[in-house]
Amino acid sequence: MKPIRLILIPTLTGQPAPFLIVAPDGGVLQRGVLTLDAVERPEPMRTVAICPGADVSVRWLDLPAGGAAQLRAAAAWRLRDELVATPDRVATVVGPPAGPGQPRPVAVASLALLQAWSDYLEALGLRADVLTPDMLTLAEPEADDVVLAVTFGENVALRGRRFAVTVQADLVDLVAGGRQVVAVEDAAAVERALAAAALSPLVNLLDAGVREGADVRRSWRRAAGLATAVLVSPLLLTAASAARDDMAARRLDAEAVAAIAAAAPDLAREADPVAALRRRADAAPPPGGVTAAAAALFLAIEAVEGAELDMLAAAPEAGVKATVSHPGYSDMEAITRRMAEAGMAVTETATLDDAGRVVSDISIGARP
Incomplete structure (x- = not known):
C-alpha cells in the first residue's frame, strides 16, 4: 500500500489547504499547506479530501438489504421529509453498519457543492479519490452520554454514538443535548484521527451514483465571487443542526x-x-447558517432573469442581510416565494431606483 495524501478543504475560498502525507501504518510522513498561487503542482498520489461538515447532513438509518443503488434510494426515501431540495440535486451515500443488524451511516450533500469542492481541489492541482466530512474523521465514543469535539476553522465537529454534526462554536452545548462534551485538543490525537480516516473513511461522498452527464457544475471560481468570500453553493439541507436545536427547544x-x-x-x-x-x-442567521441562506438566495436570484446579488453580509446582532438589483418591482415577489420554499423569510428593508434598475435591501430569517 502506498502513502495517502489527506487534505482539509477550507471554508473560505482564499484560504490555503493544510495536508498530511500518511504512511500505510498510519504514521505521518509529511505536513504542509497547499496554496492556490503555488507554481509547483503536488505529486500524484491517492488523495482523501476532508470537506467542511457543516455542509453535510449525517444520519444513522435502519435500511433493508440491497445493493449500493438500492441502499441510496431507500435512504433518500427515508430522508425525504428532511430535505428542502429535490433528490436529483443532492448526493446520498450509505456507509457500512457497525455490525450485523446495526443502522448504517447516511451522508447527504448538495451535488453543486461537491462540484465546487472538486473545482477547488482542481485549482490546487489535485483530484480527490475520497471526499468525506470532517465530523466523520472522529471515532465514535464508547459511552452514550459523551460527545467528542474537534475544532476545524470556525466550526466544531461533534461525534457521538450514532451522531455526527458540525456546528458553530456557540451552538455546541445546545446541540450536544445534555451529553458531556469532551474536546480533543491534542494535535497528535487529531492527526491520528485524520490518518485513520484517510486509511479507512467511513463514507465517500464521491460514491453517490451521480448519473453521467448531469448538469451539476457550480464552479469554485464563480462561488468565490460572492461578497462573503465563502465557498457558497446550493446546499439546501438545514436539518443537521436544526434537529438538535428543536430537541433542545422542546x-x-x-x-x-x-x-x-x-x-x-x-x-x-x-x-x-x-x-x-x-x-x-x-x-441570527436562519437554520443552516449563512451558507444555507446564501445558497438559497443564490438559487432564487438565478431563477429571475436579470437579477444580481450585489452584497451579502452577516453579523451576530443583525442577522443575514443582502442587496439585490433586479429589472422590475415584481421580481422580489418571485425571489421571496422561492426563499419561502427553502424555509426562509425575506423582509424588504429598503427599495430604490438606480439607473433604470431596482435595488432592494433585504434581511433573511427563518420562515415563521
Missing part, C-alpha cells in the same frame, strides 16, 4: 435556563434568559 422550561447559562453566560444574567435568547435568535 425541553425548554427549567432545563432551558441552565442550557442558556452554559452556552451564553451573558444571557443568563438577563431577567428573562429565554426571551433574551429568542431576541438573539431573531437576529
Whole structure:
C-alpha cells in the first residue's frame, strides 16, 4: 500500500489547504499547506479530501438489504421529509453498519457543492479519490452520554454514538443535548484521527451514483465571487443542526435556563434568559447558517432573469442581510416565494431606483 495524501478543504475560498502525507501504518510522513498561487503542482498520489461538515447532513438509518443503488434510494426515501431540495440535486451515500443488524451511516450533500469542492481541489492541482466530512474523521465514543469535539476553522465537529454534526462554536452545548462534551485538543490525537480516516473513511461522498452527464457544475471560481468570500453553493439541507436545536427547544422550561447559562453566560444574567435568547435568535442567521441562506438566495436570484446579488453580509446582532438589483418591482415577489420554499423569510428593508434598475435591501430569517 502506498502513502495517502489527506487534505482539509477550507471554508473560505482564499484560504490555503493544510495536508498530511500518511504512511500505510498510519504514521505521518509529511505536513504542509497547499496554496492556490503555488507554481509547483503536488505529486500524484491517492488523495482523501476532508470537506467542511457543516455542509453535510449525517444520519444513522435502519435500511433493508440491497445493493449500493438500492441502499441510496431507500435512504433518500427515508430522508425525504428532511430535505428542502429535490433528490436529483443532492448526493446520498450509505456507509457500512457497525455490525450485523446495526443502522448504517447516511451522508447527504448538495451535488453543486461537491462540484465546487472538486473545482477547488482542481485549482490546487489535485483530484480527490475520497471526499468525506470532517465530523466523520472522529471515532465514535464508547459511552452514550459523551460527545467528542474537534475544532476545524470556525466550526466544531461533534461525534457521538450514532451522531455526527458540525456546528458553530456557540451552538455546541445546545446541540450536544445534555451529553458531556469532551474536546480533543491534542494535535497528535487529531492527526491520528485524520490518518485513520484517510486509511479507512467511513463514507465517500464521491460514491453517490451521480448519473453521467448531469448538469451539476457550480464552479469554485464563480462561488468565490460572492461578497462573503465563502465557498457558497446550493446546499439546501438545514436539518443537521436544526434537529438538535428543536430537541433542545422542546425541553425548554427549567432545563432551558441552565442550557442558556452554559452556552451564553451573558444571557443568563438577563431577567428573562429565554426571551433574551429568542431576541438573539431573531437576529441570527436562519437554520443552516449563512451558507444555507446564501445558497438559497443564490438559487432564487438565478431563477429571475436579470437579477444580481450585489452584497451579502452577516453579523451576530443583525442577522443575514443582502442587496439585490433586479429589472422590475415584481421580481422580489418571485425571489421571496422561492426563499419561502427553502424555509426562509425575506423582509424588504429598503427599495430604490438606480439607473433604470431596482435595488432592494433585504434581511433573511427563518420562515415563521
